Amino acid sequence: MALGLAVDVDGLSRRFGSIEAVSGVTFQVPQGELFGIVGPDGAGKTTTLRMLAGVLRPTTGDARIADVSVARDPEGVKRHIAYMSQRFGLYGDLTVRENIEFYADLFLVSKTDRPKRLERLYGFSGLGPFEHRLAGQLSGGMKQKLGLCCALIHEPDIMLLDEPTFGVDPISRRDLWLIVHDMVATGITVLVATAYLDEAERCDRVALLHDGRLIALDTPDALQQRLSGRIRSVRADDPRRARHFLDRHQAVTQAVLFGDVIHATVEHVDRDWPRVLRDVAAAGIAIHEEESAEPTLEDAFIDLVRASDRHAD
């Protein structure tokens, strides 16, 4: 393992029958990084995390977690990681405290270490006052926090989180991210799969998966800057019709609606945009405002996914 690497993924692939769920994925994550994995439904995020967690065998390729091979020693990997799956197993008829103790037993955490760790986790999560409440009676957000506490009780080096805030209200979502940032501040490496791009923006680097393949990997800033100067923001009387027209225009890579504002990505703005505007007017579509706009991460991801689809055709 190169010095300071927490995760070293090399050609990782997994096939289910005829479906190549993950295909030749390669990336490295240095210790202490907050690393995001994003991608549309079915992109292979969960399959990737399950292989990294040592619970699913790769068909080919390998990943080293804290220098332990997931292909050769999946049990050894589990000592180093905490894995919070999309459906993390909590016991609804046990209390908050009893759930954490259950996972402490499972991971053989010594009785002497427990009070200190519990105190720290209660500090992170704010669950202390609820320690005698049954897990089944917690709100969705609190259940997710308890899931994190259970996963963290054995003080892992590396945390694998699969959509930890899925279906959680915005306040609890922010709380959960505060916990994640606290964990990263203590030196834990975090890999987090998320469908929310505002969460991806919080990551040091983001991997974009599509159809099982890694199609981009960079900082959120760098991903957005790829489109710098190529986004025109457009307001039209009939935004849906205008978007449809722009999206199909040969000089426009894509047109996406954000609320009632259209973001059109144009490869050669100086050369092509005046012509696009003339064509829009000729089609009888009224535009009452248009200007250059900063690309969002969503613009960047849609562009990357479409470019990847064009290559696949």
Ligand SMILES: Nc1ncnc2c1ncn2[C@@H]1O[C@H](COP(=O)(O)OP(=O)(O)OP(=O)(O)O)[C@@H](O)[C@H]1O
């Ligand atoms: N156990 C399995 N058996 C068969 N196919 C599977 C299995 N697990 C995943 N797949 C398929 O592999 C592909 C990748 O699925 P995966 O769950 O990894 O995607 P994901 O990016 O996590 O999606 P989501 O955003 O919906 O959670 C999908 O086509 C899925 O149907």
Ligand SMILES: [Mg+2]
């Ligand atoms: Mg998933």
